[in-house]
Amino acid sequence: MMTDRFARALGWTSLALGAAQLAAPRAVTRLCGVDDTPGATTVARFVGGRELLHAALLLGAKNPAQWAWTRVAGDAMDLGVLGRAAANRTGARRTRALAALGAVAGLTALDTACARGGTAKTRGPLKVRASITINKPREDVYHFWRDLENLPTFMVHLDSVRTIDQRRSRWRAKGPVVDLEWEAEIIDERAGDLIAWRSVPGKGVRNAGLVSFTDGPAGRGTVVDVSLEYGAPGRKLAAAVARMLGEHPEQQVRDDLRRFKQVMETGEVVRSEGSPEGHRARRQLHQRPAQPIGARA
Numbered sequence: 403m404m405t406d407r408f409a410r411a412l413g414w415t416s417l418a419l420g421a422a423q424l425a426a427p428r429a430v431t432r433l434c435g436v437d438d439t440p441g442a443t444t445v446a447r448f449v450g451g452r453e454l455l456h457a458a459l460l461l462g463a464k465n466p467a468q469w470a471w472t473r474v475a476g477d478a479m480d481l482g483v484l485g486r487a488a489a490n491r492t493g494a495r496r497t498r499a500l501a502a503l504g505a506v507a508g509l510t511a512l513d514t515a516c517a518r519g520g521t522a523k524t525r526g527p528l529k530v531r532a533s534i535t536i537n538k539p540r541e542d543v544y545h546f547w548r549d550l551e552n553l554p555t556f557m558v559h560l561d562s563v564r565t566i567d568q569r570r571s572r573w574r575a576k577g578p579v580v581d582l583e584w585e586a587e588i589i590d591e592r593a594g595d596l597i598a599w600r601s602v603p604g605k606g607v608r609n610a611g612l613v614s615f616t617d618g619p620a621g622r623g624t625v626v627d628v629s630l631e632y633g634a635p636g637r638k639l640a641a642a643v644a645r646m647l648g649e650h651p652e653q654q655v656r657d658d659l660r661r662f663k664q665v666m667e668t669g670e671v672v673r674s675e676g677s678p679e680g681h682r683a684r685r686q687l688h689q690r691p692a693q694p695i696g697a698r699a
Contacts, residue, residue, distance in 0.1 A: 405519035409467040412516060413460025416453040416473065423450025435499030436487045452476055470517035477510040530651045533627040534659040538666045540624040544594045544615045546666060556661035556671060559654060628655055
């Protein structure tokens with residue numbers, strides 16, 4: 403896609419800018435007319451590190467255009483710094499600051515155009531699907547899931563699910579940045595076969611889902627298939643940030659189903675003490691022997 407190629411070109415630009423600011427911060431501050439500012443080289447190194455982060459996101463992502471907004475945010479910071487520098491300088495330093503301000507303004511226009519193109523491409527709900535086979539009868543698996551207050555026992559991002567009546571429930575969850583809360587209602591149910599739900603409009607995070615239960619191959623066990631759909635504003639950026647934390651929605655669902663399988667087959671969840679919340683990337687460095695939830699060393 404043209405937008406993604408554009409985004410990757412911006413990624414290479416970030417890589418070049420970041421490398422220059424880290425390798426020669428004094429030369430960069432002189433070029434921008436801010437070399438007499440206390441801590442200018444420190445700020446230049448910080449900005450260089452930020453540019454390298456932009457480069458990693460734009461060059462490493464499958465859909466890089468959605469990350470262009472991070473460059474727009476960085477541009478806003480740079481414009482503020484250079485604008486103050488241009489207002490407070492005279493002579494040659496002012497000229498250099500104005501030239502740098504103009505260059506950053508031009509890059510901001512390119513970054514914004516790319517980001518808007520990426521946003522347009524990713525409109526529509528974020529859909530996630532995963533399945534697993536559990537060595538238990540279908541009725542048992544269905545009834546455990548249907549008691550919605552059981553869900554936090556294997557969905558570690560859920561703090562609680564409180565049933566209001568047979569159709570409605572109140573959910574609280576831990577998000578990658580802030581905690582979330584919403585009300586959901588069951589819109590379709592076939593005992594032993596499927597449960598479909600959606601969030602109640604105006605009652606928190608917009609989402610919908612369906613879980614189906616079918617007999618496994620040769621009648622052995624139960625295949626659980628989960629489909630989720632998220633429609634909250636900013637869902638793509640939130641999912642991208644969550645992916646960096648090892649908590650992308652698709653990964654969450656796969657991990658939740660693995661824990662569900664353990665609960666149904668063994669009565670408890672066994673996971674590494676070093677990663678008590680599943681496959682979160684930042685916890686993978688310190689793995690320990692698996693222990694049941696709640697076990698103490």
